[in-house]
Amino acid sequence: MEHLENQKEAVSGVSLDEEIAHMIQYQHAYSAAARLVTAVDEILDVIINRMGLIGR
Structure with a gap:
């Protein structure tokens, strides 16, 4: 399953870990x-x- 996820990221060019870090x-x-x-x-x-009240 992890292999498929890595292939998907390689094709899409988007790393979910990098995007979350950003x-x-x-x-x-x-x-x-x-x-x-x-x-x-x-x-x-x-x-x-408050400073405006000093001169009054």
């Missing part, structure tokens, strides 16, 4: 980007909403 890399990159956006959002919230 998906995991993309998921980690997306997660890091989401954390960055959250951090920037929190920084802007402090700058806009």
Whole structure:
């Protein structure tokens, strides 16, 4: 059965293991980007909403 799977991958040119590894890399990159956006959002919230109250 494994032999047939290897032949199928050779014909299609797609390795499922490689594709899953790429998906995991993309998921980690997306997660890091989401954390960055959250951090920037929190920084802007402090700058806009809290620092403006100092002079009042």
